[in-house]
Amino acid sequence: MKEIRCDVLVIGGGPAGGVAAITAKEHHPDKRVLLIRKEEKQLVPCAIPYIFGDILGSSEKDVMSCAPVEKSGVETMVGEVLHIDKEAKRATTRDAVIFFDKLVIATGSVPFVHPSMKDATKIEGVFTVPKEKETIDRLKAYAETRERIAIVGSGFIGLEIGLEFAKSGKNVTLIDGVDHVLNTAFDKELAAEAEKLAEEAGVTLELGEFVDEVLEKNGRVSGVKLRNGKVIESEMVILATGYKPNTELAERSDIQLTCYGAIWVDEYMRTQNHDIFAVGDCAARRDFITREYSRVMLASTSAAEARAAGTSLYKLKYIKGFNGTIAIFSTVVMDRAFASAGVTEMQAREQKLDIVTGTFTGMNRHPATIPDATRQSVKLIAMNHSGRIIGGQIVGGPEVGELINIVGLIIEAKITIYTLLSLQVATHPLLTAAPTAYPIVKAAESIAKKME
């Protein structure tokens, strides 16, 4: 067994591991920081769907650059940690023992497959969407010669992959037990617009009915049977039914997990052993509003956690500014951008939050005669008594990708609709809505009026 010594060991080369390692090295330049990752080439996770269509076209174009890590002075190695000894402070791989002073676990997440579907994954032609190049390449190669593809799960990954295959001319059916696509992030009236666009792009939607069985014929997948008996024939089935924390190593190493299988951490990403940190999808998150455990998995949240861990390894250097996890997403459906932050109206009502909603629809340029002007709709969700904004959803042009981050900041900074009434924004004919009809302010105004 090879013996390796370092000060800070980071396990995992995804966004969380990379940022944790870089931050650790930048803040502790005298320490030896070592990052160990399972694969030589790591994919940019959220761009995986675009490997299947024209936008990227190949997994090689989605390989995460190692440059930032290498430039920072972090050492890297490829290997799989099989066990962590907390007391002896060492991690063991097949052929090496790595001694560390501080450990950051960033093992990410793996596809979640419903127990009833476990056997189906063994059938030829059935795929999940893990974040590793080899499987993605196999999935892409398999799809190459197939015409009919069924995708189970209408969340971001399922919908994005479905759209890319449909744009490439394949016959795609998107199946989900819930009534609307992007169910966790959008209320039904906004989801309906995404559904219309997806159908126009050639995606067939089968919503509101769960999958009963994945069908097999001659050792290959032949289709999907729904609970109502309907059969969707397909040459290939992709299970895009979410992800779960990849914590087998942690569990095996007796590091405490929470109820949903993620590693327990405090606000500074410390496990119960303060020399061991966990960041990213493998670490437990708490909802910003309810403080309950949250299963939201987001690379940007992972990066924020990784920065907190990297600066807090030897002492708590910075008080954490924002606490808790807000769900904050964006995507593109054909030429429209969809984005969401915080809770949806449906979630708020389920959680019995006393809320008021407001919407505004305008144009994303001004005047509306600007050639690329397109419709932009904002929905805001506020607490009824304080006026504090707890959620928002936007549909519009590509600017929506950053517009939602204004809503995210409003939520994190606990800003109320009243404060927003005097918000000052930069507006420009070629870039934004009109100053007189800035959608976030107008939606806040409509809530203020309803609250009277």
Add this chain to the structure above:
Amino acid sequence: MKEIRCDVLVIGGGPAGGVAAITAKEHHPDKRVLLIRKEEKQLVPCAIPYIFGDILGSSEKDVMSCAPVEKSGVETMVGEVLHIDKEAKRATTRDAVIFFDKLVIATGSVPFVHPSMKDATKIEGVFTVPKEKETIDRLKAYAETRERIAIVGSGFIGLEIGLEFAKSGKNVTLIDGVDHVLNTAFDKELAAEAEKLAEEAGVTLELGEFVDEVLEKNGRVSGVKLRNGKVIESEMVILATGYKPNTELAERSDIQLTCYGAIWVDEYMRTQNHDIFAVGDCAARRDFITREYSRVMLASTSAAEARAAGTSLYKLKYIKGFNGTIAIFSTVVMDRAFASAGVTEMQAREQKLDIVTGTFTGMNRHPATIPDATRQSVKLIAMNHSGRIIGGQIVGGPEVGELINIVGLIIEAKITIYTLLSLQVATHPLLTAAPTAYPIVKAAESIAKKME
């Protein structure tokens, strides 16, 4: 004389007047709200430069829609108020007397011309850029048959008009006494990129030398002479040297002005007579940071002020959320967007603020192989001791139009760089920078490191 009675009279049909009238009516539906404006057709002010090129191509395409005002139940009339009697609460036009209970003055701004240039404006072929259709149409018609155009002033309007004429194939020279374009909003390293793009588009820059004289030949303008003796021949000269509050009416009516000619108002836009409000460019503004008078003129600030006035006419309904004016701008130079919020580094140093700056350059999509990915640079300016962000500048793709509004909110909400380190943002391959390299967070991080 016709006698008209209303509850709320709004003078001015620009963004400030329109929003004030609509807000007043929405919050006081039983009141009769009357808006009086000078011109039948009001232009969208910030889109005026795009009338001169292909983007709009005609002033008709830049006419502000009356629909929101009309739909709201506000009555409108065309006319010019010549005098206000504060005690009798009446406004007089050429042929009518309007009695009001509450008055909102929103007379906007008019071109500022340096006293030494006053005579030059009388020469044929010399134009200023007022926000009224007739002059804009004359300017456009005059330019139609002219080849060489000199523009004095390299602020937003001067640069934007220069670019539009240059794109139409005209020979444009942009002249300014300051060393860099967009001088009030950008530090020189960012301005330099705008200058390079403008020059590539065919605009000749004459910076760092003031205009001595506008030259005349045969009753028409023939060029501009600089202080260093250099002569720039031109068939047309546009003076884009800023705007000043349009407060002749207020002054004539004995409404108190501040030192720079704007109407004195409190935070709720009340003049010293609480039945009379002033909003928009004609009202005095105070800088967010220094609390000194600020000459920044922005339609979005006007809209925020108008909302404050509209809800505060009869009682202060909402505590004002944000106080003071932050300068917050965006523009487009060829295919790049430039935006700025708060103070520049240069202004901060002039005002002897103890600051630290941080920059980050990355890509606006991730991975960088996404087809429309382009470089995105963020510069942040923070107070050295608290880490509070007081300014930011961004160059990048069109998303910059909303990205700067995140910086604006950070400034207004008094958020520090430490808080930003755990900011959660939505990121998406087709819409934003990578979660691991979100430019606002990375720039904040670079400041944090410098402060140690």
